[in-house]
Amino acid sequence: MRDFSYLRADSVEAARNAAALPGAMLLAGGTTLIDLAKCGVAEPATVIDISHIEGLNAIDVTADRAVIGALAKMSHVADNAEVKSHFPAVSEALWQAASAQLRNMATIGGNLMQRTRCPYFRDPQNFPVCNKREPGSGCSAIGGVTRGHAVLGTSEACIATYPGDLAIALVAFDAEVDLGERKLKVEDFFLAPGATAEREHDIRPGEMITAIEIPGSAAARRSTYLKVRDRQSYEFAAASAAVGLELEGDGRTIRDIRVAVGGVATKPWRARAVEEALKGKPLDEASVRKASELVMEGAVDHGANRYKIALAPRVIARAILKLGETA
Template sequence: MRNFDYHRPTDIAAAIEAARADGAEILAGGTTMVDLMKIGVWEPQALVDITSLSELEGYDVGSDRITFGALARMAEVGDDDALKTAAPVLTESLWKAASPQLRHAARLGGNILQQTRCPYFRDTAYAQCNKRNPGSGCAALDGGETNLHAILGGSDACVAMYPGDFAQALVAFDAEVTTKGPGGARTIPFADLHVLPGDTPHIETILNRGEIVTGITVPVTGALKASHYLKARDRESYAFASASAAVGLDMDGDTVRDARIAIGGVAAVPWRARAAEDSLKGGPLTEETAREAGRIAFADAVPLEGSEYKIKLGADVVAGALMTAHARATGGE
């Protein structure tokens, strides 16, 4: 690990000023940053520790919207009883992520910006990584192991998978992210925050240098209360998703009034399956229609050798999550 400067500003303006400098990176929980610094993937010239900015802490479960400060801790939010009732998909996606120790350290703002777990990105012995070394190539596409890589949203330059859980719930339910930066404050639809790799996989979000995520807002909808996050993984705890689904249903009797579906563990960015949602609206939710929605969610998948299993697994996860959400929507759970 190389030497670096350390800043701990006490107000947002000072944090923005420090973070806009070349080579500076923002530090919150540090659960990703410190790991990547230890293995030499990131070598920032300065760290800007924002954990003293108390105005970015806390959260509120309102009747029309749920708001989170960027520094709210994953564990605190995931264990909130009011939130478990109002939006189970949010709490489930948090407590199914990482270990208890990491959840107590990690902050929501950092969680949504976490880096890929692609082994070729995280191992500097591989020179070919367009995300780490733009223009160097992609070791995964050049004969490497691809069972952990994206089958949706990848490109000829990168097939790294976005690893987060909470982000799938946010993209499914039209969340927004608030930020402050050198250009002032702005509100960004969460669906627009992350960008597909294309020819520039090293550019992962639309955030500008020095721009700091300050909060997250989720509008309350009928489908949010009858929601569920289902995660399939190699082991029961502390493992990233092989496939996951964040879903919600709003029912009018036996008819689906609104459906929300996002899928994780399979895509380059948080991925909303709108065609699958549309296939359910206006009709009944049955095991057959749930399975069809799962198939539709993966209709455009482009698997690599070793990742074909994600298509069937992912479709089954979507169907299973929908059946649980249906039980919640109709009083069966």
């Protein structure tokens, strides 16, 4: 790890001023930044420690809305009784992510800034070619070992999977990220690689996430996060789904449904085609399974990751049917 200057910000304004400097990077929980600095991927000239800023870790939840401060820890949000009650998918996405130690360190704002786990991206010594690290150099994953790589939202420049869980639940429920001067949908905050794989977030120098906001809804209250992975715990998703369901008074017609998937796309992926196919329809297994297939419209595999095209629709269907069983 290359050395850097260390500065501690005591206010959001101070952190923003410092973040605008060339080579400055913000440090919150450290689980991404220190890890990537050790890998030789992140080489900050100055690390701005924002973890001591007061007042940014509040978790304020009502039936109408959740406002979660950028410095709230993943573990605290996961265990929050109001979050569990009004946004169960958010709590489930959080406690199924990483490990207890990492969840005690990682913050909600930092979680959104998490980088891909593409092994080529993380290994600059052995794989100097990577469009995320060196724009224009190429992609080592294409033609390489691709079992964990994305099948949705890829480009010729990059097929790296977005690894997080929380953001999958956030895009399903139309959450927004508060950058101080502007707010934007979490869905728009994340960028597909296109020709600019190095840009993963719509965030500018001098900007900092201060909070996320999640609108309450009946679908958010009846929601779940289903994560399928190679081992039972402490692993990234092979495929995951955040699903919310609201039924009509008859108890079987779908009034509102939200579906987003993780582990299969280059960014948190909202599955609107699945939602549209099911709205107004009766909740039955055959229709749910058929509609869930629509998530993979436009999917492109690279051989070893082809299983994700079959897996993700099954994960969605299982999550919807599980929610349907709960009254």
